[in-house]
Amino acid sequence: MDLVPLKIQRAYMTFLFPFAYQTKDRQKIGNILLEEEFSFFELNNATLEKAFYGDITIIHEELAQFFYPFLEDKLFPNKMDSPDFLRFSKAFYTQGALHHQENCINYELMSIDVTLCPFGNGIVTVRTSIDNPYDISDILNFIHYFRVLEAKLREEKGASHHFSFGQCDSTSELLFNYFIPFLKPFLQHHQDHSYEGLPFFEDERMFSSAYLICDEQAELLPEHLFRLGQVDGRTPDGKPFISSTNPKYISNYVQEHAHTRWAPNSYIISSAQAQMTLTNKAFKHCSHSIQEFMGTHYYNLFIHYFYKMMLLKLSYEYSEIKWGKDKQIVNELIELITKFSARYYFEEVVVRTEGREISQMLRKHFRINEHYVETKATLNSLYRTQEDQSDNRSNNLLFILTVFTVISGIYGMNLVIEEWKDSSDLDSVWSYTPFEWVAFITAMSGIGLSIVLVCFNAFKTLQNIVRRSKRKI
Secondary structure (H helix, E strand, O other): OOOOOOEEEEEEEEEEEEEEOOHHHHHHHHHHHHHOOOEEOOOOOHHHHHOOOOOOOOOHHHHHHHEOHHHHHHHOOOOOOOOOOEEEEEEEEEEEEEEEOOEEEEEEEEEEEEEEOHHHEEEEEEEEEEOOOEEHHHHHHHHHHHOEOOOOOHHHOOEEEEEOOEEEOOHHHHHHHHHOHHHHHHOOOOEOOEOOOOOOOHHHEOEEEEEEEEOOOOOOOHHHHHHHHHOOOEOOOOOEOOOOOOHHHHHHHHHHHEEOOOOOOEEEEEOOOEEEEEEOOOHHHOHHHHHHHHOHHHHHHHHHHHHHHHHHHHHHHHHOOOOOOOHHHHHHHHHHHHHHHHHOOOOOOEOOHHHHHHHHHHHHHOOHHHHHHHHHHHHHHHHHHHHHHHHHHHHHHHHHHHHHHHHHHHHHHHHHHHHHHHOOOOHHHHHOOHHHHHHHHHHHHHHHHHHHHHHHHHHHHHHHHHHHHHHOO
């Protein structure tokens, strides 16, 4: 299939990397970020409106008005001791180049955000831009290789980053060796450059968002939009690539994934791995749209990406439960999803119509509603099943203790106990009659079982207290 070229004059790209951290380290991470000259993001700090976005200004008042008040105060807290979303940002404006085979794409790493989310989750946001004109295949190829933290597959290997301070063979090395190395010790599952332990990090690639400005009045074809949604750049040997050759399939995909409010000049394509805006308007007419891309639309994407992270994390945790042994963990997960639902999870988060339309697309392609319903139903089912098992065990123990109590009352109280009062040694035990032996064994077994049960319950209680203090739900 011959692909129609499309010249991209300017590109702004954002990459989202999810991570997990210990909640007890939250304040420590925030203090270290401040020491590393990251700025705590506050809406009432107007000096930050021009600090992190290149030649673009983000009006904080628009951010405040974009979301419903019940979410706005959580997305943009004014104090660092808030349990909600703490964003720390730093501008770098560092020039670099991505090399792959004989191709070289120059780009600028503009700024990095580290956002500490609730429940021990976090998101690193990397903003980049490309000012030189490149074909759409080259731009998508750049996004394809940049979003891969550690290359493992054939189609992911071969790219390297070149900066004045040195060369990096992976995006992970670039970020955690040069730009945010101080964050690395706090990342859970960051062992041997592997991210396989992160349940919400699908295929170990960052989520990509981009705003692409092509030649003015250039024709925007379905194949261009399809390639954006699929991040189809070039094959390993450098040829333009598209992951479908069926025009009808491509047309149906675009119809399902494209936001066409501003067609035929601008489209927004949303998928599970990317959200891309493509426009053929002149740059001078795109200023407000780029502001939305880096401001309100970014936060719209951010909150829904957080929803997806949380639900995948919960799914992973209940899949790791040892059947019949982790009732307390099930209770903690139910408490966690209840707090998540009550404080952060809302069907509608955006006030404006266009924002709500994009929200619905994100919820659909992230499958947020399905994940939420499935997670709640599974946890409730687990709880009911384990509660039934616990009730059965309790009933069995009560039955055994009742039998011991009855037998002890019949034999022990009348035949043995009185003799124990007057005996200072165990010599008299050997002279017991068969009935007295039954009473003696029954009494001692009942006392022993009671001691074991008390010790076991005390141990489980202490264990649960320690676990909850570590998790700090």
